[in-house]
Amino acid sequence: MQGQKKADVHLTFTMNTDGVSLFTSSKKGRLTVTTSNGSVVLVRAKLMLVSVDLPARALVLNMKQFNGKYGCSICLDEGESPAGQPMLRFYPYKDTSTPRTHQSMLTDARKVVMEGGTVSNCVASRGIKGINPLMMIQYLDIPKATVVDWMHNVLLGVTKALLTFWINSKYKDRDFFLLVTRYFNCFIFFKLKKKPFGNV
Incomplete structure (x- = not known):
């Protein structure tokens, strides 16, 4: 890894794996691991899934939270609020629900950017508040890759x-x-x- 420049980091993923030593990454995402016999192995990683709780999902996907209009990352339903409880929102099952697609997320993000959306003016298109880092990964289908949060939804x-x-x-x-x-x-x-x- 000698002679490589340290790249600017815009998004950091933390690995919690026993036996993996500290590493430096290049623009190509190289990770070397020293095995127990002393040989150095180049490891290539590919992001397949994103599993985070609902508040973190809203941050990662740069979209409204689960209690906001169009806060569902799976469908394009606006959701419903009980009378007198605007901060509570639920998404009842409907046969006519339109699934949220990767392309629809990109389209909504572009629309927000074209309208000059920023964090301070809260412009959103169907819940999407702008681009997110996962949109830069060309092979990743965001709605399919953001899976159910196992701990909260299944275990708890x-x-x-x-x-x-x-x-x-x-x-x-x-x-x-x-x-x-x-x-x-x-x-x-x-x-x-x-x-x-x-x-x-």
Whole structure:
């Protein structure tokens, strides 16, 4: 790595991997790792997915947060607010929802830039407030690459809530309740009512 100039860093990714020594990056993103036998290996990395919580997702994608109009990074729905609670926004499932695409994000970002959008004047086009660093990665399809935040949605949030609704006996009279029985070492789920899940 001798003779290389230190590049300006605009976006920093932190690696938390045991056994990887500190490294310097070049404009080509070179990373060398010294193995246990002393040989030096050049490692090439490619960003495949982005998994962040919702507030961080809004920052990374330079878009409105989950509680703002068009704050969903997956669809182009405006969302709804309960009466008298403008800071609360939810995105109910609709068969007519238009998915947000990589191209639509680029188009909205260009529109904001052309209109002179800045952080201070809060111009946004369908939730997009301007360009973001991920748009510079040509192979990355941003809506598909920003995946569900595993910790909050699966371990702490949505999955826990769904399981509670499905199997807690206090919901036994509701359409979504599932009867759980144990058969040897297996749990078997039964739908008590014949109503489809889509109507819940």
